[in-house]
Amino acid sequence: MTVLVFIDPSVPAGRVADASAPQLSVLDQGATRGDGIFESALYKGGSVRKLDMHLARLQSSAQLSDLDIPGEDVWRAAVATAIAEYDGEARRVDAGTGTGGQPDTDVEAVVKLIATRGPEGAGHGTSWVTVSPAPALGREQRETGVRVLLLDRGYDSTVAERAPWLLMGAKTLSYAVNMAALRHARKNDADDVIFTSSDGRVLEGPTSTVLLATREGNEKRLITPTLRTGILPGTTQGALFGLAEEAGWKLGYGPVVPQDLLDADAVWLVSSVRLLAPVTAIDGQPIATDAELTAELSRLIDAIE
Ligand SMILES: Cc1ncc(COP(=O)(O)O)c(C=O)c1O
Structure with a gap:
């Protein structure tokens, strides 16, 4: 289960999208050149750990890469929307499996913040947040x-x-x-x-x-x-x-x-x-x-x- 939220100026809290469906332009320079930046944070016990530090490093990576990315408040809003969606989804799954509809506080998830240079010629970047279960191997x-x-x-x-x-x-x-x-x-x-x-x-x-x-x-x-x-x-x-x-x-x-x-x-x-x-x-x-x-x-x- 992966939750996806795009940063979209027309939807201030972030636009929820279907992570299992195609979403990104094939011309996006994040895909064609690996030209973009990201952060991976841990969601555990109801909070995203060190979110301030991740947001600060994202801004620093953007500066080093000459990338114009959304401001911190915009990212925070998108992260909050993604976490609310993820928790809601987890509750639905738990209710379906008879575990009481409460998300497990031991659950660990990866919150990714991604910003690319956007589609070739578009003149704006693409930014999104995903939340997915943390890999068991780690x-x-x-x-x-x-x-x-x-x-x-x-x-x-x-x-x-x-x-x-x-x-x-x-x-x-x-x-x-x-x-x-x-x-x-x-x-x-x-x-x-x-x-x-x-x-x-x-x-x-x-x-x-x-x-x-x-x-x-x-x-x-x-x-x-x-x-x-x-x-x-x-x-x-x-x-x-x-x-x-x-x-x-x-x-x-x-x-x-x-x-x-x-x-x-x-x-x-x-x-x-x-x-x-x-x-x-x-x-x-x-x-x-x-x-x-x-x-x-x-x-x-x-x-x-
Ligand atoms: C190259 C590299 N160094 C160090 C780290 C550790 O960074 P952090 O503790 O912020 O996750 C990462 C994390 O992904 C990394 O990719």
Whole structure:
């Protein structure tokens, strides 16, 4: 079940449309060139988590891509309409299956905000929101962890400063390379990927931010690669670092090299929908995991609103 709401100036709350029917122009540059931006947020326990951060990053991606997109209030209205539709649909399904007509509060859904450059020659973009059930695999991987491959992304770690046209740091729709990297991992007995730069720095996963922890006596340090490498500023990492600091963790922002991952007490991939997935092996070699730290960080991530 996917709910679809288009942003449409003639319908201020957003225009509900049928997600199972054709809706997008074949000339839309989001489809023909991957020219657009998006956000994926988690809907859980009755709220869309970190919506402010997602809206801020959407605006930042739009600026980096020279895209004119609707304002935050318009997105909020479309998201609210989509969630109301989704909850209504879930209640109808539950009523039909005799579970009392109340949506399950444990239900997790993915809220996508998408904005493209629109149909060729139209002079306006296309924007929409979808809500669909969160994939079961992500939930599973929070428990089982992920085996990752280190894969070269082919850029050096200073490219973002030299080549702004590469749109490093923007969350664009051009994810074919990220998906190809994940397929490569799955063909090679792994579940996920950590990209490295051509000069040997740890970057990010195809859909996640890399975190590592070190313990020294009573001190716990949480480290993530520096944004200067051109990686996407992760909203989960950003929110988690705030809470971890309040809980007494020391924070560090790279640079990170592959040996740091092997030497760490624990490594995780974090993202908005899958949340926290422990890394259990790198390039076929088991690495250290820490159930206590995983439980602590999972609790902090669950507390992010
Ligand atoms: C390339 C990349 N890095 C990092 C992330 C994690 O970002 P967030 O925590 O905001 O979901 C994502 C999320 O999809 C991503 O695609």
